[in-house]
Amino acid sequence: MPTGPFNQAGSRWATHDDARKERAYPDQPPVIPHSIEGYQLSVNTNRCLSCHKRELTQESGAPMISVTHYMTREGQMLADVSPRRYFCTACHVPQADVRPLVGNTFRDMSEMGVSQAGSE
Numbered sequence: 001m002p003t004g005p006f007n008q009a010g011s012r013w014a015t016h017d018d019a020r021k022e023r024a025y026p027d028q029p030p031v032i033p034h035s036i037e038g039y040q041l042s043v044n045t046n047r048c049l050s051c052h053k054r055e056l057t058q059e060s061g062a063p064m065i066s067v068t069h070y071m072t073r074e075g076q077m078l079a080d081v082s083p084r085r086y087f088c089t090a091c092h093v094p095q096a097d098v099r100p101l102v103g104n105t106f107r108d109m110s111e112m113g114v115s116q117a118g119s120e
Contacts, residue, residue, distance in 0.1 A: 029091040048088045
């Protein structure tokens, strides 16, 4: 099992701070707070699971992937990660410190006077 930080020296984009980032909107997939440059992610290998799989998180110290990643579309539990959730980068992206390519007018709901459910 790999040990130590996976940050790649000299990577141009990743922030390398391994701190969990605040999510911008409800149900946003968490961003990846470290470089994944050089990670193998294929049908046969998923390096993310070597730290984030539920039975390995205690040793690795990484956050466990959501229990929803172990469910079928019908909500039945599986013994391993669901094939439809196997390719992490379909939803999760590395945090990057780059200039935006286009203007962004996104505003958080709280800035628009909308409160999150249950916060009343």
